[in-house]
Amino acid sequence: MAGNPGGVDPLNPLAPAGSPYLAAPRGPTSQSELEIRWDYPVYAPKVETPTGRTVATFEKRVLPLLEAMAILAGADRRPVLVLRECQTCTGTDDALLTRRADNEKTMLMSRWFHCVKLPADVLDVDHPFHALFEGDSPSHLFIADWDGSGRTNLNGQQSRTELWSIMGEKLSARYASTHETALAELFSILGELDALDDKVGSLRQQLDAEIEKDGPKSAQAAKIQKEITRLANERSELRERAVRVSALKLKERHRPASAGAPSSEKA
């Protein structure tokens, strides 16, 4: 971990910390917590056909920046993390955002962003969302307020710590409460969820084996079933806690939107 060789990041205890070994894979419940919820907008306005049906049309019309941001954001007022896919440098963007132990902090922080993925051809000058990635060397991703203001461009080559710092700055600016405390708690919840997933999975297999060996009336089977129920309830409570912890409140916003006014460039 950059700047912390041999140490353990308190916010990401599973990140490789000078160790050559990969962290243990996450359990299914943690994995769902770590998933980035992407939006994949396609500009395909619905039109009515002469027969009265509504069909999607795919228009090759470049939208002005403000309109593009408005369509991207919809009713979501969280800050945006917008990524464009790339056919020629597959991996540089994903490397930061793929579910890996050392990306977990990014995954967890993503819940406070509206994450949007655009296709590679957004670079085509006639793509509806082209205005978001204009120029000779367009960024790979950017972080901004929902209306496009306060934008920070990233070229996909930045380190994880740089990315976290940029994400963190935006979160501090846009949310009324701190994400750092929530992150620490979420990491701890993930650990607990993993332990529960592991126990429940193993008990379910034991239960099946027990039933197949001695039948459903086996005393052992009843005991295992009871324990599964207890642990599953505990897991549900933890998931509810994760939801509560993640519920940060956005700050009220007064200033008018001025899309595209970049605050910084990280290339």
Add this chain to the structure above:
Amino acid sequence: MIPLRGGGGLQPAAVLVFASLAALGRAEVQGEGRTPRPAVDPYTQGDPQAAKSAGYVSFGPFLWGDDHTSERVQAVLGGEPLIWVETAHFRLGSSLDEYDFPSDRIERKKLEGELARLKERLSGLKGKVKKLDPWLRLHLYALRLEDLYSDFLREFALEESEFPGPAGARPMGRGPYLGMADKFTVLLLEKKSALARYTSTYCEKAWEASFRYYFTKSDGLFCGLSYDALEGELQNDLVFHYALVFLVTQNLYGGFRGYDSEGPVWWQEGLARWFARKVDPRCLLYTAGKDETLRDELEADWEPKVRARVGHAYFPSVEEMLAWKDPEEWEFSRHMMAWSRVDFVLRRDRAKARALLMDLREPIPWSPERPREELLAERSRNALQSALGKDLAAFDREWAAWVFENYAKR
């Protein structure tokens, strides 16, 4: 889970379980990006005679689904490098990338067999194959889909010529494709994002892993899958093939005698599993619930497990199974039980299997008096009783006896 349409909804195909085997993931940086595809199929050189000999109707562009063509799909998916082919019963689009020849012995042997068959059809396929390029993968999947279609017909003692059937006879649907007017469409995408863009544009909601959908206007059934929804050890061609068979089987069943509604769920899942296990019986894809890890392949030897349960008289009655809903909520043993019931039907008597399929897909007229759910349940119950010539309790008993007699003890 998705809006009902055309008289019934399609399940989201037990969304490719994020299998939890490992998040070890893919190579961090692949470096070179995606291999470009030649515009013309290198194995037929676009020659119409060569394409026909291979069993192809077209390499596109063609009408794909309701109000959209393959070209429009390409436009919506942006930079996704799609290639297309139309076979006798399917239209297939693929953006699958190059695939290294596998090291797994079973997968290797399976591929060698398939490639040998392809060589007989594709004059341009010569020599030892070390990598499956995108066009070769398209040919392989076209072959696999047509194989599945033939297998479906064979297992249920059906003939192509029966569809849509003569007027006045027992209705067999609106068109020649098992009763569907349009061919079955299949989109195999490398990236989840591409499937999400397609489904959000044409299927009402974004789905990243897999999806089935009914196009009402063209009367066709669609199935889409993304390869990178499979993670860790599951990301290989064998598992992807398994997933495809699992999903397309449900479309063949849902489309049989015309699409109106699906189910019963246990039968549909069991049937999909039965055909998918022919691809690789070790694979347990779609057996883990939402909070569960996919089990080890040691748990995939189902005959002794089902037999043991039968031995303890611990199994669900078919009456109970008729009430089973969302397979994502099922415990592991339900998948085995559903598969085993189908195994019982299909391994014994094809004429009876056919009769059951016909009855399970008997069109249900719309009724203002009775809820559709109730009519569907009634159809399932009647089908099982009439096609198998016994009441449901007798079906349970016969199945149990058959399991005890035919399944290995260990």
